[in-house]
Amino acid sequence: METPAPVVEATPRRIRVRLGDRLVADSSRALLLIQYGEHRLPTYYLPAGDVLAGALAEEAPGPRGERTWTVRAGGRQAAGAARAHPDPSGVFAPLAGHITFSWRQLEWYEEDERVFVHARDPYKRVDTLRSSRRVQVSAGGQVVADSIRPLLLFETHLPTRYYLPFEDVRTGLLEASDTVTACPYKGQARYWSLRAGDTFVRDAAWSYPDPVPENPKIRGLVCFFNERVDLDVDGVRLQRPITAWSVAE
Structure with missing residues (x-):
């Protein structure tokens, strides 16, 4: 972008x-x-x-x-x-x-x-919308998550993010990470790495357990990096975007 x-x-x-x-x-x-x-x-x-x-x-x-x-x-x-x-x-x-x-x-x-982190941009919007689209996350040939109740987060200049209930995720494939980041628009995030067969994706997903008051709907949901795993929305494979998060640091 x-x-x-x-x-x-x-x-x-x-x-x-x-x-x-x-x-x-x-x-x-x-x-x-x-x-x-x-x-x-x-x-x-x-x-x-x-x-x-x-x-x-x-x-x-x-x-x-x-x-x-x-x-x-x-x-x-x-x-x-x-x-x-x-x-x-x-x-x-x-x-x-x-x-x-x-x-x-x-x-x-x-x-x-x-x-926190940096000044908030008055021209940036962060909108969250509930959806009934079917969102599937896969890695290493395995389906990691399958949900028809995603929360879509639209943030100016960034790819659409798909937040999913943990109940719709194969949490046994997730490994807690020590990584913690902060965002002035959403709060403090914790991360999980993903191990699916022989495929390991470090810091593949994140969640906001206690988001800022302006974005309460993302609380307790999990989101996967479009850049690091495969996402299908209503049966259509999304192209992996190239962003600063394309490769885990």
């Missing part, structure tokens, strides 16, 4: 950033950078004047030529956790004089709610 062009726009949300229990930045004038690609996800940039005095120290060049800083607050520090955009020109010109922070090292809040 084609990667959309980057966009910078103002957000009406109050954005706060914390290191542990200490506030690092607080702004009602943040800019949202919406971009996708390798190592690129939506994030907020806050005016440098809305970063608390003394929070930034030890300026150093980043891997792409950008300015970076160590963040310090409350006796803690996060090396390289603040950075300026490497080239605030063209579409990125509004980002001059603004700072963004690491989502992995610091905590972000939109108003009073914690936000």
Whole structure:
């Protein structure tokens, strides 16, 4: 799928950033950078004047030529956790004089709610629809799941995902994985690998045991990577999409 062009726009949300229990930045004038690609996800940039005095120290060049800083607050520090955009020109010109922070090292809040992984894209939709289509999942010549009560999840720029009840899955072929991922639109996912005969597919399926309130219908269902196993919908084999998840890391 084609990667959309980057966009910078103002957000009406109050954005706060914390290191542990200490506030690092607080702004009602943040800019949202919406971009996708390798190592690129939506994030907020806050005016440098809305970063608390003394929070930034030890300026150093980043891997792409950008300015970076160590963040310090409350006796803690996060090396390289603040950075300026490497080239605030063209579409990125509004980002001059603004700072963004690491989502992995610091905590972000939109108003009073914690936000994980990256900023949410206001132009992305995640719709879930119950369906009576017959969905079959197979690997290694074996049928792994067969359901006529899937929940279809449609997420902008991504393949359709088919969430199935565990009762419709041969769970004896699944092996619990240590992999855990998080998504700002759905929550925290746990994974299963698949062993069907001589075929082993690592992290072939996932489930959200406690999804975010905006997507309650996916709770307790299991979804298989279209990219890693074969899916038939109403008897028609789906082409495996090529995405960032085509091969397990």
